[in-house]
Amino acid sequence: MSVTIALANQKGGVGKTTSTIELAACFTNRGYKTLVVDLEQQMDTTKYSGGDPFKPGSYKVLKEEINIEDAIQQTPEFDILAATPELSKADDEFTKPTDVLKLRKALQSIDDSYDFIVIDTNPGRNRLLNMAYIAADYVIIPTDADDGSVSGIISIFDDLNEYKEAKWTNADVLGIILTRFENTSMHKYQQDVIKELIAVKQPDAFFMTVRKAIAASECKTERTSLQKGKKNSKPAIDYRRIADTIIDRLTED
Numbered sequence: 001m002s003v004t005i006a007l008a009n010q011k012g013g014v015g016k017t018t019s020t021i022e023l024a025a026c027f028t029n030r031g032y033k034t035l036v037v038d039l040e041q042q043m044d045t046t047k048y049s050g051g052d053p054f055k056p057g058s059y060k061v062l063k064e065e066i067n068i069e070d071a072i073q074q075t076p077e078f079d080i081l082a083a084t085p086e087l088s089k090a091d092d093e094f095t096k097p098t099d100v101l102k103l104r105k106a107l108q109s110i111d112d113s114y115d116f117i118v119i120d121t122n123p124g125r126n127r128l129l130n131m132a133y134i135a136a137d138y139v140i141i142p143t144d145a146d147d148g149s150v151s152g153i154i155s156i157f158d159d160l161n162e163y164k165e166a167k168w169t170n171a172d173v174l175g176i177i178l179t180r181f182e183n184t185s186m187h188k189y190q191q192d193v194i195k196e197l198i199a200v201k202q203p204d205a206f207f208m209t210v211r212k213a214i215a216a217s218e219c220k221t222e223r224t225s226l227q228k229g230k231k232n233s234k235p236a237i238d239y240r241r242i243a244d245t246i247i248d249r250l251t252e253d
């Protein structure tokens with residue numbers, strides 16, 4: 001049985017891709033067999049982790065043109081179901097109401113092969129994001145400290161509640177990560193606002209921060225995770241803390 005976690009926020013540039021790669025790398029390093037699913041048209045996770053976006057990937061699996069087992073690639077740090085350029089057609093193609101169940105169905109067939117499945121999603125509220133919500137056991141929300149960030153977080157809680165009521169998913173928000181954290185009054189204020197929101201919406205969700213460091217960008221050009229390339233950097237340490245919190249929570253029950 002695997003645990004499927006979607007990293008989601010309809011806003012871009014908040015750390016979804018970085019969080020996906022780091023958490024997956026940490027799970028692998030802790031001895032868990034981990035698959036990353038890249039559902040993002042920009043293919044950042046695929047490229048930054050050394051996957052090949054020109055081999056069949058998540059799009060062809062969702063189209064049922066290839067078995068998921070045959071599309072999974074091995075990278076040095078984890079397995080990946082890559083994003084490919086055709087993913088940009090998904091919103092026009094997966095229009096049947098039942099299409100939102102396609103990812104969940106595909107992942108069910110490999111449920112016994114992985115401990116963790118981590119899904120990177122695209123910005124925007126669209127069909128691919130809905131597929132990820134429905135396939136997920138848990139959602140983690142990376143966020144920045146901008147003014148509009150909280151309303152984006154609220155809409156994720158609202159969308160998940162809607163799907164729960166429709167009995168499409170049981171996914172809860174497992175936690176919120178404030179990324180690129182700095183010791184400024186703006187970040188501290190936003191931290192308090194998010195903590196208050198968690199208390200109202202999902203009191204058992206975690207709130208954790210990842211400190212800002214240039215190492216996060218440098219690793220992307222080197223095609224490795226921080227865990228491998230810059231393991232003593234502040235964000236690498238923070239992501240290990242978050243991964244260990246997740247592992248503790250999910251192995252508690």
Ligand SMILES: Nc1ncnc2c1ncn2[C@@H]1O[C@H](COP(=O)(O)OP(=O)(O)O)[C@@H](O)[C@H]1O
Nearest residue numbers: 012013014015016017018211212213216217235
């Ligand atoms: N902790 C961090 N410190 C500094 N830069 C970061 C950190 N986390 C992410 N970044 C950078 O912020 C940008 C956006 O992050 P990314 O993970 O690509 O966000 P998203 O996937 O939500 O668009 C990238 O250039 C990334 O390298």
Ligand SMILES: [Mg+2]
Nearest residue numbers: 016017040044
């Ligand atoms: Mg991204």
